[in-house]
Amino acid sequence: MTDQQRFASVWDAIEDTPQQAENMKLRATLMSALKDRIAQSGISQAQAAELFGVTQPRVSDLVRGKINLFGLDALVNMAAAAGLQVELRILQAA
Template sequence: MTTKIDTEIRRVTPAGHNIFSELGFTEQEAQQLHTTSLQEIENTLQIKERLIEEITLWIVDEKMKQAEVAEMLHISRPRVSDVVNKKVNKFTIDALVNMLIRIGKPVQITVG
């Protein structure tokens, strides 16, 4: 017996709209949640950009080919291309930290 999974899209929030308003929050709550979520996204992107920049600088400094980098980082060559092209949305923070550890660049976290 196979179970069918419902994949029908019933509603899409247009870009630039506030999903929290559509979920039924009051306008004030929706705006606060929206602002908070945008700030969290920005903070995460800044962290990823800093980490990916370190990896990219290492690749340039070491003058390594992408295939060599892929082997050292235990990732595919297309993923190395994503790093070099700074496609931060394709990586989690922990994946980038693991790559830095593999190249001998330990990461220190300062909470301030």
């Protein structure tokens, strides 16, 4: 019988360090919110690009989930441009 290690998230399982995992969790959350904004608004990628202040290929990368192409700064800027309010909550690690 093998020991099965449990992780709080997929990022905790695949990233090398807890810091990298936290960064990826934040990026994934922001990307998901931006994709939801596009879907709920019913706008095209070109319209989203104009709204977010980026190019249409950049929005395509976002929609396709290419998380490694986006940093936190860029995603926060896009979210703010999209009219989303970004809040950060800090919790004590277990």
